Amino acid sequence: MVRHHFTIDVEECFHASAVGRWYPSSSWDDLPRRSPGVIDRLLERLDVHGVRGTFFVLGWLARREPQMVRAIADAGHEIASHGWNHKKVGTEDVEAFRRSVRESKEELEQLSGERVEGFRAPSFSIGPGREWAFDILIEEGYSYDSSVFPVYHPSYGDPDAPRDPYQVTREGGALFEVPPCTLRLLGKNFAAAGGAYFRFFPYSFIRAAFRQAARRKVPGTFYLHPWELDPDQPQLVVPPRVRLRTYAGGRRSWPRLDRFLDEFEFIPIRETLP
Secondary structure, three states: OOEEEEEEEEOOHHHOHHHOOOOOHHHHHHOOOOHHHHHHHHHHHHHHHOOOOEEEEOHHHHHHOHHHHHHHHHOOOEEEEOOOOOOOOOOOOHHHHHHHHHHHHHHHHHHHOOOOOEEOOHHHOOOOOOOHHHHHHHHOOOOEEOOOOOOOOOOOOOOOOOOOOEEEEEOOEEEEEOOOOEEEEOOEEEEOOEHHHHHHOOHHHHHHHHHHHHHOOOOOEEEEOHHHHOOOOOOOOOOHHHHHHHHOOHHHHHHHHHHHHHHOEEEOHHHHOO
């Protein structure tokens, strides 16, 4: 049986790109951090299902919640980087990106006591025209990336990218790319890896994507955020369309997740690297 990748982007709801216009980084320290409580519950649930996964942790949050990072690592999960401050690739200059991936890696390695091998860009923001990010990741000692979503989306994605894990070769070296799972229908790739898609789409849609990956004998990559598993959180003050995108379907996340974890087997990304 193919074992898939279970991943969590460890950030707070106010870090989400969709709400950034209303909640800039200058406001973050004044907002409640709810991830530790959700992560504690998630770690218990994953242990019940016998699942180990990869947690892409935001450096800003790791600095403020070090015990959460240690708890994840102590439970046998992989710690990877989600950058420092949740800035999309391309919204800052190259050196700012370098600082983000370097400082988050150093912080997470110090807290976990393990080498950080993987990176996922906020909002899957490595795409056409931003391949220079691979060069920085290679130079900073990362082994793999999980930022290229092989779909068309107005805000991210590269529909021409491979659907399955592949090697990216650059002048300075190489790293492994681990794309989120997609469902192939009518000759097109549809996002079906988790997140809002897990909350909005029929469960059968997500299941079909991972079954397709299994038939190809490759791991599919699933992801969620802690705030998507926190239906009782105080809602941020944002326009209705943003509120819908951020919170809709949250109350069915836990039951769906239990069903998903029962149906498929999962391991950390690092265990499938070549």
